[in-house]
Amino acid sequence: MGRRRTRAIVANSLVALLTAVTLVPLVWMVTVSFMPRGASSQFPPPFWPERWSWENYYELLVRREIDGAWFDYRVLPALGNSLLIAVLATVLGLLLTIPAGYAFAKLRFTGRERLLKLLIAGLVVPGQVAMLPLFLLFKELGLVNSYAGVILPGLAGIFSVLFVRQAALAIPDEMLDAARLDGASEARIFRSIVLPLLAPITVTLALFLFLGSWNDFLWPLIVLTDQHKYTLPVAVAAIVREHAQDGELMMAASVVTTLPVLLIFLPLQRYYISGLLGGSIKG
Amino acid sequence: MSSQERTAWLFTAPVLAIIVAVLVLPVTLALALSLTDYSIYALADWDNVRFVGLGNFQELLRTALFWRALANTALFAVLGVPMAIGASLGAALLLHDTTVRWKALWRVALFAPYVTSVVATAVVWRFLLNTRFGLINYALSWLGLPPVDWLGDPHASIPAILLFVTWKIFGYNMIVFTAALSAVPQDLMEAARLDGASRWGRFRHVTLPAIGPTLLLASVMSVAGFLQIFAEPYVMTLGGPAQSTVTVLYFMFDEGFKWWNLGQASAVALILFVLILTITFVETRIGKRNQWL
Numbered sequence: 347m348g349r350r351r352t353r354a355i356v357a358n359s360l361v362a363l364l365t366a367v368t369l370v371p372l373v374w375m376v377t378v379s380f381m382p383r384g385a386s387s388q389f390p391p392p393f394w395p396e397r398w399s400w401e402n403y404y405e406l407l408v409r410r411e412i413d414g415a416w417f418d419y420r421v422l423p424a425l426g427n428s429l430l431i432a433v434l435a436t437v438l439g440l441l442l443t444i445p446a447g448y449a450f451a452k453l454r455f456t457g458r459e460r461l462l463k464l465l466i467a468g469l470v471v472p473g474q475v476a477m478l479p480l481f482l483l484f485k486e487l488g489l490v491n492s493y494a495g496v497i498l499p500g501l502a503g504i505f506s507v508l509f510v511r512q513a514a515l516a517i518p519d520e521m522l523d524a525a526r527l528d529g530a531s532e533a534r535i536f537r538s539i540v541l542p543l544l545a546p547i548t549v550t551l552a553l554f555l556f557l558g559s560w561n562d563f564l565w566p567l568i569v570l571t572d573q574h575k576y577t578l579p580v581a582v583a584a585i586v587r588e589h590a591q592d593g594e595l596m597m598a599a600s601v602v603t604t605l606p607v608l609l610i611f612l613p614l615q616r617y618y619i620s621g622l623l624g625g626s627i628k629g
Numbered sequence: 630m631s632s633q634e635r636t637a638w639l640f641t642a643p644v645l646a647i648i649v650a651v652l653v654l655p656v657t658l659a660l661a662l663s664l665t666d667y668s669i670y671a672l673a674d675w676d677n678v679r680f681v682g683l684g685n686f687q688e689l690l691r692t693a694l695f696w697r698a699l700a701n702t703a704l705f706a707v708l709g710v711p712m713a714i715g716a717s718l719g720a721a722l723l724l725h726d727t728t729v730r731w732k733a734l735w736r737v738a739l740f741a742p743y744v745t746s747v748v749a750t751a752v753v754w755r756f757l758l759n760t761r762f763g764l765i766n767y768a769l770s771w772l773g774l775p776p777v778d779w780l781g782d783p784h785a786s787i788p789a790i791l792l793f794v795t796w797k798i799f800g801y802n803m804i805v806f807t808a809a810l811s812a813v814p815q816d817l818m819e820a821a822r823l824d825g826a827s828r829w830g831r832f833r834h835v836t837l838p839a840i841g842p843t844l845l846l847a848s849v850m851s852v853a854g855f856l857q858i859f860a861e862p863y864v865m866t867l868g869g870p871a872q873s874t875v876t877v878l879y880f881m882f883d884e885g886f887k888w889w890n891l892g893q894a895s896a897v898a899l900i901l902f903v904l905i906l907t908i909t910f911v912e913t914r915i916g917k918r919n920q921w922l
Contacts, residue, residue, distance in 0.1 A: 350728065368738065368800075475898045590755070599752065
């Protein structure tokens with residue numbers, strides 16, 4: 347038993363160490379964000395604030411007048427933009443892809459298999475190829491610098507459709523056919539039988555869509571030209587280009603950007619991780 | 630048309646229409662755009678667009694920075710894939726050990742960086758990698774090593790960004806690998822143990838063949854991911870120092886949305902697309918031939 351015990355101690359300490367090292371950047375981000383301006387620029391670098399201060403958050407989030415000019419990082423509006431865009435992208439994404447995924451799994455229609463093959467082939471196309479023409483198209487349509495312009499490309503959810511299809515394949519055909527024999531309409535079957543069965547993966551997909559939209563960077567950076575419409579990542583990237591030296595301020599901006607997603611992810615992590623495995627096993 | 634068929638079209642048509650509008654159509658247009666000299670003048674007036682054939686591609690092959698971007702991107706992939714896959718596998722093997730407790734807790738903590746915003750965490754890592762006040766050089770000083778100018782030295786910039794990327798993404802494949810590890814046949818493991826196979830021998834001859842396909846698939850998908858690096862250099866180095874972190878996508882973004890050479894940028898996007906497609910195809914072919922996939 348002695349050897350097993352040593353091994354248990356070694357393995358558990360290694361895992362704890364690895365976790366600690368992994369979490370250090372995130373913890374440091376939070377502690378530095380509460381340091382007074384300039385306090386982190388010392389050697390050795392301080393890990394804990396000598397004096398906890400809200401000044402970075404105050405400067406970042408509150409609009410102030412300095413020498414008659416309004417001074418504003420527009421982080422609060424960016425938080426609002428990010429939230430609105432992520433919620434819309436999630437809701438619309440679910441509305442579009444859950445019925446489609448179910449149809450591809452369980453409803454018989456001409457051309458289904460061919461369309462399915464095309465969708466799978468479409469998975470390999472990197473989104474960046476579409477971005478340049480899409481920008482020009484959106485410019486003609488007046489969608490540049492609009493929320494719709496940010497959200498639309500993300501709604502082409504090939505992955506989501508295939509993900510829902512994979513889950514819907516597990517619904518027994520007998521169950522649907524029995525409901526049809528009882529005279530239930532297709533809409534009724536979808537609402538009363540299919541949707542409840544797909545509830546768990548709906549949560550998973552909602553998480554994927556929300557986090558994907560929240561963290562998206564390249565496309566919002568391209569399509570949003572007005573600072574007032576910036577999402578958080580775009581706003582933070584713009585601030586860091588000008589205020590790179592203000593470490594404490596930048597950490598506060600990073601906390602504002604990462605905290606909401608961590609708060610959503612942690613209680614729902616089970617759904618996220620199970621979805622990730624479902625996706626990888628079918629490969 | 631049966632009621633099932635009508636419902637099916639009602640359910641699938643909206644998303645299919647969007648896919649055509651924002652993916653199929655633009656990708657087709659990208660082909661056309663790459664054959665034109667679309668530039669800032671054309672942005673003002675479509676009459677200024679001329680057909681230039683393969684001119685953009687020829688021009689690119691003569692552009693030193695494009696070659697530099699290709700080389701940098703290749704370096705990101707060649708160093709990054711083993712680094713990230715190795716870290717994922719190491720963490721997964723550690724978590725898989727039967728003596729480890731609170732697995733679910735560790736798993737979530739190790740996965741957490743994956744769900745955070747690249748931009749926000751890249752900002753954090755910029756400070757972690759700071760030459761004078763960063764925690765990383767402080768940790769090196771404990772080991773008696775001199776400080777490294779991570780983001781200022783052209784030889785250190787790619788490894789520095791890769792440290793960040795590995796930290797950010799290793800949790801994803803760690804989860805995938807733990808699932809694969811729990812599917813390794815236990816009776817085979819037990820038989821190898823009874824035959825006196827060493828820990829390494831068991832890993833090499835039992836574990837590795839069992840998780841091989843998963844490992845290969847993860848590597849193939851990682852390559853595509855590393856070829857698309859953009860936000861990290863955009864936030865951490867602005868492509869510098871000495872253009873050492875200009876990636877293909879970074880080059881495309883600058884060419885397209887800083888200089889508004891959209892024709893040229895489209896050519897870059899298509900080259901990247903073809904590269905990703907070819908590499909993925911070759912990798913899966915090799916995998917299939919050796920029956921790893």
